[in-house]
Amino acid sequence: MLHVFATIFAALLGLAFGSFLNVCLSRWPEDESIVHPRSHCRSCKRTLTSWENIPLLSWLVLRGRCRTCHAPIHWRYPLVEAAVALLWALAVWRSDQASFPVEFAVGMMFLLWILVALAALDAGYLWLPDFLTYPGIAFGFCWWVVQRTQIDFALHDRWTPEDLKRVGQRLLGILLAAALIVVIRWIYWLFRRQEGIGLGDAKLMALLAAWLGLPGALLSFFFGVVLGALVAVPLILTRRAATAKLPLGTFLCIGGIVTSLWGRQIIATYLTWAGF
């Protein structure tokens, strides 16, 4: 029962943090402060009343338009709010299967929020800002170390050389994940003599490896590439590929979201299916 309440609470908290993310998403690209001024219509600048600021519901009641100037309110707003609410509820719902439910839930909520933010920014502006990726990598690594240390100390009350080796491997995994993108970028440049993939994508892969380990980052990459191909092939067939720049980061983020919530099951199912 407590589990159900915690999940509902996470969904409501997710709505609020999704709403806050919307403010960030419309202000970061314009280099505006995210705290000042208060929420306002981007078109007529009128400050919103408190009932116009209710996540999801306001958009539905207003039918996606500003009450005074009738300017359309982008569907990104309700989508981001619903996405963060749903993903946070899933993270808390799944946390009872983790060794450290609280650490798992808090960490996953942070990761999912940052992945939704990066997915939206890359889709809208082909922009994966360093002020999100670098702290994301650092937090992810610390989050893993905290949980790993608890296991290690429960097992033998101190760090053994074996444990330290594991930390080194985790750091190496972060570097390798980024290196994968750098190598692909370099090969692309050799053939096409133009920049195909940004360094932001390399930092995003490092972030995924910090949180999900190298296998998790590679699984995210696999999903991202498959999803990207599903979007790109129709564009190439209709010869619109030349004009459209695809946000690889958005696809990687979606791959990362799927992996963070279902990665273990997907790998386990695959191994059973493949007969290992």
Ligand SMILES: [Zn+2]
């Ligand atoms: Zn307005």
